[in-house]
Amino acid sequence: MLLPTSLVGSYAQPDWLIDREKLAGRFPPRTRVKELWRVPEPWLEQAWDDATVYATAEQERAGLDIITDGEMRRESYSNRFATALDGVDMDNHGTALDRSGEPVPVPRVVGPIHRRHAVQVRDVAFLREHVSPGKLTKITVPGPFTMAQQAQDDFYGDGEALALAYAGAVNEEIKDLFAAGVDVVQLDEPYMQARPDKARAYGLRALERALEGVTGTTALHICFGYAHLIHERPEGYSFLPELGSSGVQQISIETAQSNLDTAVLATLGGKTVILGVLDLSTHAVEEPEIVAARIRRALPHVPADKIIVAPDCGLKYLPREVAFGKMKAMADGAAIVRAELA
Numbered sequence: 001m002l003l004p005t006s007l008v009g010s011y012a013q014p015d016w017l018i019d020r021e022k023l024a025g026r027f028p029p030r031t032r033v034k035e036l037w038r039v040p041e042p043w044l045e046q047a048w049d050d051a052t053v054y055a056t057a058e059q060e061r062a063g064l065d066i067i068t069d070g071e072m073r074r075e076s077y078s079n080r081f082a083t084a085l086d087g088v089d090m091d092n093h094g095t096a097l098d099r100s101g102e103p104v105p106v107p108r109v110v111g112p113i114h115r116r117h118a119v120q121v122r123d124v125a126f127l128r129e130h131v132s133p134g135k136l137t138k139i140t141v142p143g144p145f146t147m148a149q150q151a152q153d154d155f156y157g158d159g160e161a162l163a164l165a166y167a168g169a170v171n172e173e174i175k176d177l178f179a180a181g182v183d184v185v186q187l188d189e190p191y192m193q194a195r196p197d198k199a200r201a202y203g204l205r206a207l208e209r210a211l212e213g214v215t216g217t218t219a220l221h222i223c224f225g226y227a228h229l230i231h232e233r234p235e236g237y238s239f240l241p242e243l244g245s246s247g248v249q250q251i252s253i254e255t256a257q258s259n260l261d262t263a264v265l266a267t268l269g270g271k272t273v274i275l276g277v278l279d280l281s282t283h284a285v286e287e288p289e290i291v292a293a294r295i296r297r298a299l300p301h302v303p304a305d306k307i308i309v310a311p312d313c314g315l316k317y318l319p320r321e322v323a324f325g326k327m328k329a330m331a332d333g334a335a336i337v338r339a340e341l342a
Contacts, residue, residue, distance in 0.1 A: 010314030011070030094152020244269030254312030291333025
């Protein structure tokens, strides 16, 4: 179908599952912060399952076409995978600068980075069990370049070597996720935008390594940061056309809050564009026609059959009722433009 709809990854987690006030009052954790969970450890896996059922049902109720697990099991988009790897000292954290320039606790790399086991294969299996027949599924993993920027390197002594080591672990995970039956794997690489010089130096090589031998549909999300935390938006991306030659089939970008000049989409070399059309800096729920207008802005530069309609970024920090309202408006706005094209 034309203009299918999807989340970028995360949905709003229930208040009974996670302390959303504490979550919103800090930078996204790079290390594990288990005290954020409201459910005691013995019942936490069951709680994550129940929250995932809720998240998938809400996406279907809103009319979305590609369903994610809502990242209900994660404290942040990156820390669950990044802290499950060998080579990381989990007892003595390191420090690195966040994209805002603030020092934050991060994984400290003390040995070779290796994946000791599949991290999200069960997540995919559970997701597939709880979506309606005919719906596509998507899972997200943190990208190797971003994880390398969110770590203190006390072993490799070289940023590119560290990123390539992370890429090897990501490569193994992606292959296992496709083997488990997911339809799309999205790599989250916000630090390619935040640190474009390093991204140009070795970010694309790390991405190539992460995709080596992968045959399924892959996407890459690049953004300006969570609107809840990063309020200022530049007029354009500092790293975007470079992705036109990458091996991913889909590029996820934000256009709503930044009012991005969509002419830049023509530089992506025929990739499918996951088009961000929801402004997550406000709790105001868009009218479907506003969403439709944001979709139309892209049509002169990207064929309609190369557009997936999505939020600018994850819905993690929004109140549940706002997250659902925006998601429903997105689906209704896409339907308006779909009817016009038909």
